[in-house]
Amino acid sequence: MKQEEAFYIGYVTKTKGLKGEVQVFFEFEEYEQLEMDVIFADMNGKLVPYFIETFKLYPNKTGLFYFDDIDHIDKAQPLLKKKLYLPLTQKPERDESEFFYTDLKGFMAVDETLGQLGEILEVNEYPQQFVATVLYKETEILFPLNEDFIVEIDDEERILTLDLPEGLLDIYLES
Template sequence: MENYLRVGIITATHGIKGEVKVFPTTDDMGRFKQLKQVFLDTGKEYMELEIAGVKFFKQWAILKFKGIDNINDVEKYKGHDLLVTRENAVELSEDEYFICDILDSLVVTDEGEELGTLTDVMTTGANDVYVVTRKDGSEVLLPSIKECILEVDAENKRILVHLMPGLL
């Protein structure tokens, strides 16, 4: 399992005083208000940053980091991920999983057939959709509903599914 989880991506600078525009990759954008620190993936290392201020504009979080007071200090980090440690991740309810924990899971039908590997999870308005890549390279899209996804074992990377009529 990953020790760090992505909560956002720096998309642009905001103003000249070192603030950044962040596209949130978390379900709850308001959680930036509770965060005291994040880790910036510089490409070489994870740099710990203390959050000094948070505001919101449309779908963006605007973050200010302690000790970074100039646009030139943050401009080079456009496109870089902001991460939190697993200990600082949101609490999950029963039957909720971090996508990174279930990707690459073996997907098996309730009839014992190996369907393929979970390669992506698409988030939609109604429910998530699991993208399963078969050995021949074709994809099967499975709605993440209890009638279809019977059991998820994130620790052992195994997902048990029921193929509803018309899915194949």
């Protein structure tokens, strides 16, 4: 399977016990809805299938997995920190009315005071909030995505209008 035929769901964080069990951290929003019998791990640019023997999901975006033929901690070691994927055909359908902050990737960020900031290159989820990354004046800047700063989301034009706090961008632009 090629990378274009798959979608990213998370990565292996650590081993647990001596019998080859691994912990997975899910970055895919609706991980509970995933149908998983095989997961593909990115091993040096190639997606390698790992057949799931058993797994248990937890509400903190993690899960514990046993894979076929991995019955010892030593056999699980190569999976540590590896990104995990599922085939696109297994991606859950979303209701058209559902919108996530991660959908803003590729939108143009426009501040009411400063004007056009640039295209949103990345949206990362941190424990307290989502943070967008934009290349502004040849400098990578980060700003929180929260209701206090978002003025409007124009889905058709793919424009995010913001009212960022005064001085927020100065932190990045001062050198």
